[in-house]
Amino acid sequence: MTPQGSMLLTGKRALEYAGSVAAEDNNGIGGFERVMGPNGEAQYFAPDLTAAYRLLFRHLALTCRAPGEARSRRLSSSDPIDRDVTRSPYSPDGASGDYRTVGEIFDEATNPGRKRPFEIRPVMRAVLDQDVDPLERWASWQGAESAVVWEGRLGGDPVCCIGIESRPIPRRGDAPADGPDHWTSGTLFPLSSRKVARAISAASGARPVVVLANLSGFDGSPDSLRNLQLEHGAEIGRAVVNFDGPFVFCVVSRYHGGAYVVFSRALNASVGAFALDGSFASVIGGGPAAAVVFPGLVRRRADADPEVLAARKAYEGARLSSRNAAADAYERLVKEARGRAQSAVAREFDAVHSVERAYRVGSLDAVISPSTLRPRLVARIRGES
Numbered sequence: 001m002t003p004q005g006s007m008l009l010t011g012k013r014a015l016e017y018a019g020s021v022a023a024e025d026n027n028g029i030g031g032f033e034r035v036m037g038p039n040g041e042a043q044y045f046a047p048d049l050t051a052a053y054r055l056l057f058r059h060l061a062l063t064c065r066a067p068g069e070a071r072s073r074r075l076s077s078s079d080p081i082d083r084d085v086t087r088s089p090y091s092p093d094g095a096s097g098d099y100r101t102v103g104e105i106f107d108e109a110t111n112p113g114r115k116r117p118f119e120i121r122p123v124m125r126a127v128l129d130q131d132v133d134p135l136e137r138w139a140s141w142q143g144a145e146s147a148v149v150w151e152g153r154l155g156g157d158p159v160c161c162i163g164i165e166s167r168p169i170p171r172r173g174d175a176p177a178d179g180p181d182h183w184t185s186g187t188l189f190p191l192s193s194r195k196v197a198r199a200i201s202a203a204s205g206a207r208p209v210v211v212l213a214n215l216s217g218f219d220g221s222p223d224s225l226r227n228l229q230l231e232h233g234a235e236i237g238r239a240v241v242n243f244d245g246p247f248v249f250c251v252v253s254r255y256h257g258g259a260y261v262v263f264s265r266a267l268n269a270s271v272g273a274f275a276l277d278g279s280f281a282s283v284i285g286g287g288p289a290a291a292v293v294f295p296g297l298v299r300r301r302a303d304a305d306p307e308v309l310a311a312r313k314a315y316e317g318a319r320l321s322s323r324n325a326a327a328d329a330y331e332r333l334v335k336e337a338r339g340r341a342q343s344a345v346a347r348e349f350d351a352v353h354s355v356e357r358a359y360r361v362g363s364l365d366a367v368i369s370p371s372t373l374r375p376r377l378v379a380r381i382r383g384e385s
Contacts, residue, residue: 001032001042002052037140040195045140059135062151062158065206071245072158072207079129081155081378084371088126090118102126106252106276106370113350114214114253114279117185120148120163123212123252127374128152128161138195145169146183147192149199155378159210160203162196164188166214166253179223186216186254188236190227193218197235200243208246208381211263214253237262240271246381250373251275251355251364260363272380273364275355276373281363286346294345301341308337 006026015022023029036042046052065072086103104110105118134152148163169183203209218233247270249263265271311330318326358364368376
């Protein structure tokens with residue numbers, strides 16, 4: 001859409017004549033900035049008509065399928081298929097940031113436990129062909145910011161590349177009291193779930209889909225459930241079931257929760273699932289598991305801590321005048337010991353529920369090195385592996 005364009009059912013004058021509610025002009029009813037961009041109806045914004053034509057032809061070059069052909073046509077690319085994505089700069093303009101290269105995201109020395117936040121776009125940019133600028137669809141969709149959809153090329157093949165943001169994103173507008181005040185890292189919310197489902201459906205039968213995910217699952221807050229989180233999350237599963245063509249899901253960091261269901265290989269035989277070395281995969285993450293599933297184990301370990309035992313003995317033997325101080329010291333040490341025990345249980349859980357275990361039980365096709373990410377994805381979408 002352009003700044004002067006609007007998508008309407010009924011124009012301003014007709015609405016007013018019929019006694020309906022209107023805005024100050026047609027842009028206020030169905031323009032990009034106030035309505036069609038934020039609600040996801042408009043896919044792209046162009047500053048003028050000339051730019052709109054250029055954008056349209058770029059979009060067609062990446063998505064159009066010729067009559068009689070199975071999918072969008074492969075073109076030659078000067079970008080080597082075996083290029084090591086870990087050497088790509090994290091910031092394309094060379095500006096300093098949290099990481100210098102994409103490889104540092106996957107390095108235990110710079111990102112222990114894959115817990116530091118990172119932007120997903122540098123990873124997507126490193127994976128896709130460097131000689132073709134990708135197009136981002138639905139970039140202005142308010143509430144769907146945690147999912148990123150790019151149309152680009154991989155090894156010359158047009159692909160729809162979907163990334164899940166791995167950093168907190170400020171929430172635009174007023175946040176309800178029973179919902180998040182920002183879009184949390186690695187989480188799908190109602191509208192970002194809808195964006196992902198729409199992107200998969202749009203690519204079906206035309207071009208492969210590549211999902212690069214640090215995905216902890218779906219948000220379960222009252223606000224998200226009120227806004228159809230269950231329905232929109234299920235739409236992803238339906239889109240995967242109905243998808244026609246190569247589909248690759250790659251875990252780049254963590255993979256937990258409901259994501260296991262909607263991106264399951266059991267839904268569609270064409271789904272390939274990879275994970276990078278050092279990633280984590282489980283139905284629930286180590287931290288939540290320690291806090292919710294194993295609180296008894298955490299409590300027993302804390303109670304058996306030597307410092308806690310000594311503090312308890314000191315409290316029981318304390319005189320009345322010093323009993324309150326001994327009680328405070330005991331409670332403080334118990335709290336510290338439970339924190340240490342919870343962290344230890346979380347680490348043990350994550351160590352067991354590694355991507356290697358997910359591979360052994362059949363949830364993944366392969367565990368691959370980050371340096372081979374690009375050639376492995378190309379081989380998969382071409383049906384060579």
